[in-house]
Amino acid sequence: MRCGDVARLSSAYLDGELDDRMSSALRGHLRTCDRCRVLVEDEAALVRAAGELEPLEPPAELWAAIEDRLADAEIADAERPRYWMWWRAARPYLAGLSLVGAAAAAALFLWQREAGESAAAASEPVPPPVALVSSRSHEEARASELSRADRRYQETIAELRAIVETERAAWTPEEVAAFDARLAELDARIVAERARLSVGGGEELATSAAGRDPLYAAYRAQIDVLSAAAVGELGAR
Amino acid sequence: MTRALVRGAQALGFLVALAGSARADEVFERDAVNVSAPPGVDISRVSVDNRLGDVTVRGHDHEGIVVHAFKRAPDDETLERLVVSLVPEPGGPVSIRTSLLAGLESRPIPAGAVEVDLVVLVPRSARVRAEVWNGSIEVEGVDNGAELAANEGEIDVKQVSGEVSTHIAHGPQELAEIFGAVDARGVESDLDLEEVIGSRLAASVYRGRVSARHVRVRELSVRTIHGSVRLEGTLLAGGHYRVSAYRGNLELRVRSEFGLRVMARSKSGQVRLPKVLAARRAATGAFFGAYGSGRSPAELQLTTGMGHITLAEF
Numbered sequence: 001m002r003c004g005d006v007a008r009l010s011s012a013y014l015d016g017e018l019d020d021r022m023s024s025a026l027r028g029h030l031r032t033c034d035r036c037r038v039l040v041e042d043e044a045a046l047v048r049a050a051g052e053l054e055p056l057e058p059p060a061e062l063w064a065a066i067e068d069r070l071a072d073a074e075i076a077d078a079e080r081p082r083y084w085m086w087w088r089a090a091r092p093y094l095a096g097l098s099l100v101g102a103a104a105a106a107a108l109f110l111w112q113r114e115a116g117e118s119a120a121a122a123s124e125p126v127p128p129p130v131a132l133v134s135s136r137s138h139e140e141a142r143a144s145e146l147s148r149a150d151r152r153y154q155e156t157i158a159e160l161r162a163i164v165e166t167e168r169a170a171w172t173p174e175e176v177a178a179f180d181a182r183l184a185e186l187d188a189r190i191v192a193e194r195a196r197l198s199v200g201g202g203e204e205l206a207t208s209a210a211g212r213d214p215l216y217a218a219y220r221a222q223i224d225v226l227s228a229a230a231v232g233e234l235g236a237r
Numbered sequence: 238m239t240r241a242l243v244r245g246a247q248a249l250g251f252l253v254a255l256a257g258s259a260r261a262d263e264v265f266e267r268d269a270v271n272v273s274a275p276p277g278v279d280i281s282r283v284s285v286d287n288r289l290g291d292v293t294v295r296g297h298d299h300e301g302i303v304v305h306a307f308k309r310a311p312d313d314e315t316l317e318r319l320v321v322s323l324v325p326e327p328g329g330p331v332s333i334r335t336s337l338l339a340g341l342e343s344r345p346i347p348a349g350a351v352e353v354d355l356v357v358l359v360p361r362s363a364r365v366r367a368e369v370w371n372g373s374i375e376v377e378g379v380d381n382g383a384e385l386a387a388n389e390g391e392i393d394v395k396q397v398s399g400e401v402s403t404h405i406a407h408g409p410q411e412l413a414e415i416f417g418a419v420d421a422r423g424v425e426s427d428l429d430l431e432e433v434i435g436s437r438l439a440a441s442v443y444r445g446r447v448s449a450r451h452v453r454v455r456e457l458s459v460r461t462i463h464g465s466v467r468l469e470g471t472l473l474a475g476g477h478y479r480v481s482a483y484r485g486n487l488e489l490r491v492r493s494e495f496g497l498r499v500m501a502r503s504k505s506g507q508v509r510l511p512k513v514l515a516a517r518r519a520a521t522g523a524f525f526g527a528y529g530s531g532r533s534p535a536e537l538q539l540t541t542g543m544g545h546i547t548l549a550e551f
Binding site for chain 2 (some may be wrong): 002003004006007035040042046050136137138139140141145149152153158160163210213216220223224227228230231232
């Protein structure tokens with residue numbers, strides 16, 4: 001028995017609806033899985049607490065109101081025009097006919113198009129095959145992808161900074177200071193990673209996707225902090 | 238049903254692309270490797286690093302690992318340079334990595350001409366770590382969590398127990414039947430969550446929608462900057478739930494078992510709360526409401542900068 005099975009069967013187990021073998025298997029899983037044991041104990045506590053609640057009697061007027069609404073609906077149906085009754089009876093058959101008709105029309109269209117294409121192909125010369133692989137090399141394409149990824153992260157961070165800038169006015173000085181300190185830490189991490197990856201000390205970065213993992217992790221951490229701040233979750237990170 | 242249609246369309250698209258891209262000068266290879274665990278050692282962790290294609294990981298009821306590699310290259314010499322290395326570490330972890338070795342020829346490899354896709358079968362008890370560059374990650378049927386990252390592509394996780402963390406810069410994510418804890422993040426990503434049960438759900442996207450159904454966790458934090466949030470689930474007694482958007486609507490349908498306390502604020506939009514909460518508007522513009530006499534009500538906080546908030550009970 002796996003954790004997913006316990007999550008599905010726990011309610012039935014607590015209600016006594018599982019057979020002996022399944023109950024035994026579930027109890028056996030709970031002996032070895034702390035996470036599932038906490039889940040089932042929580043649910044058992046809820047069931048016990050619910051059983052201790054006082055039963056509620058619905059107000060008397062509730063049933064009368066339901067009866068009135070049912071009666072109104074039945075009277076409204078009786079007062080509909082005759083063509084409504086015919087439409088209700090014929091609707092299932094019309095739906096089936098529509099489906100069959102649409103399938104037949106599609107088949108006829110495809111058959112006619114294929115016949116037309118065969119005739120056209122027989123009279124036209126075959127065009128040369130189009131190259132499906134780029135004329136760029138694998139390395140050039142990878143370098144381009146890495147640059148694009150880098151640029152997208154930086155654009156997202158710039159947009160988030162602009163959003164946060166408009167929200168800062170409502171923060172306390174302590175919140176501003178804590179946020180700025182955290183952001184400065186992440187800025188320094190990004191600068192350090194870019195320096196590590198820099199080719200010849202310039203702006204160009206080495207073209208290795210795996211090599212950029214720490215840089216992208218730093219970008220993601222900064223996006224996380226800025227996103228939380230943008231929606232007012234200053235204590236979240 | 239929708240998911241089946243999407244999968245069918247994807248499979249059809251793949252077949253069409255494969256048929257269209259097959260050329261007389263492309264070569265393919267399929268390899269399979271079985272790795273047994275050393276006596277007395279359980280494979281505790283499997284790391285897959287494939288920057289050349291897709292990764293699929295499935296749990297199986299055996300102690301070893303099976304790796305299927307599907308390689309594509311423009312010629313035999315380049316095919317030989319596509320290497321899948323498998324390194325078992327002492328104590329149980331196994332690392333699988335793909336690489337394109339440097340060649341001696343002067344002619345460069347055309348872009349898009351090389352690809353390695355991996356399908357890895359692992360013991361269900363192994364913790365999975367997978368990373369791709371531009372490709373898809375699919376994980377199913379493991380019981381000890383997963384840590385997944387992609388730059389561009391898609392992430393699909395199904396029937397996984399434990400702690401699941403994901404990150405994608407661009408592309409959709411689908412997580413279904415997760416039992417444990419979820420931490421899903423994306424930059425531009427639509428996130429779909431279906432049946433998440435356990436201790437915690439944290440989700441954050443910069444641009445994209447978050448849609449979560451059948452959620453039952455004790456702690457929840459869902460955040461978007463540009464995008465809407467739709468959430469349906471059960472709020473537990475004493476649980477803490479926070480849903481925020483900078484620019485987006487929040488729509489929630491929740492069941493609360495033992496009382497609920499709500500704070501909802503939209504800087505420029507409507508707030509619709511159930512009448513049973515008897516919500517009142519404070520001077521700050523936020524609405525506060527509560528119901529239930531339980532000692533440990535669920536706490537729900539909803540905020541959006543530009544958008545509407547709709548909370549319904551069922």
